[in-house]
Amino acid sequence: MKYIYLAILMFISPLTLSAEAFNIKASAEQVSPLLPGLTVPNSQVLNPQGKALSTDSLFAKKPTVLVVYRGGWCPFCSRQLMGLQQITSKLEALGLQVVAISPEKPSVLKTSKLGAGYQLLSDIDLSFSQKMGLAFYLEDKTAQIYRDKLGVNFVGIDGKTQVALPVPAVFLIDTRAMVHFQYTNPNYKVRLSNDVLLSAAQQMIKDTQAL
Template identity: 30%
Template sequence: MKTFAIALLLILSPLFIFAQGGLKVGDSAPSFSATDQNGKLIRSEDVLAKGDMVLVFYRGTWCPHCRRHISNLQKDLLQITEKGANVVVVTPEQPEFIEKMVKKSGATFSILHDASYKIMLDYKVAFKLGREIVPASFKQMQKNARKHNGNLEDMLPVPATYIISRDGNIRYIHYNPDFTERASVEEIGAQLVNL
């Protein structure tokens, strides 16, 4: 098991270096605006005016870990909203695929289409998919990314979670290049209590 963990770290280390760019707990969160699945313009300032924000990045509906994570967020959403926080999700997927995620997960929170990768880049989670990062599944991931993102840029986000307090500062970061590892609703809820 230890050998597997070391091998995984070596495989994913280029991804970690590329995407982990320096956002830290205590930093000011970059502001953003984008359109959600309902065609509504969502601005981070407006969300923060209502309470703390849980900002989640996912790769695509094609990713079973992403579908499970978004479904779990929806299933246990009350654990977040009862603490005065709002969930906003960001993906590079085109709106037609976001709609599929909404149908599969039942998501009632905003899922934003990051068409130009600006939010992903500002939050230091964007990486360019490469054969050295995921050698065994590169071709399939590339095919999925190109189809769902609608371009040939092969950009994906590390599936990260940020908790941003009303004052616009980052209070919690879950960032792991291992795409199977996600912040649980329980962990997010516990962090919100600590705010």
């Protein structure tokens, strides 16, 4: 069955998206992120120029720090991504690449001030977030607040208005697309610290080198 939903966007013209809802939970607390040891299903994401990229080919280049975020409109996401720049050079020195993916449309990423030193990519239909086990529907009251204060657009789903987002998450993924570390928190205000991320990245590199 096809559902229609709209990824949250800010300060852009109205956009309606049609996509298949195959793994969107009713709340952030119900999501089931991919666990360490599991392989990330291949998916298509878009670069800021709108070109489709395969996640398998993306991860095959280098071990990856993957950040899934809600959008640049979210102050907690912006703070996380800007803070990540402080350790990007250390992560790259370990041989990792940093990739950040959100539902924002490519043109928004193209003009974003975030992501200096790493890649910003678009999961505009939330298919990747669904495969990662992160997608959920906002409850109506919160969705109404987002619409009124952020200019969020909605379309009807079976007579209702809904919006889907990913729970913010950080993954460490090797070149075979296998997850080595995962952090998610239904409370979008709580984010992984740089110190913990750097320590986990160092451990992943040791583990993969020992194989």
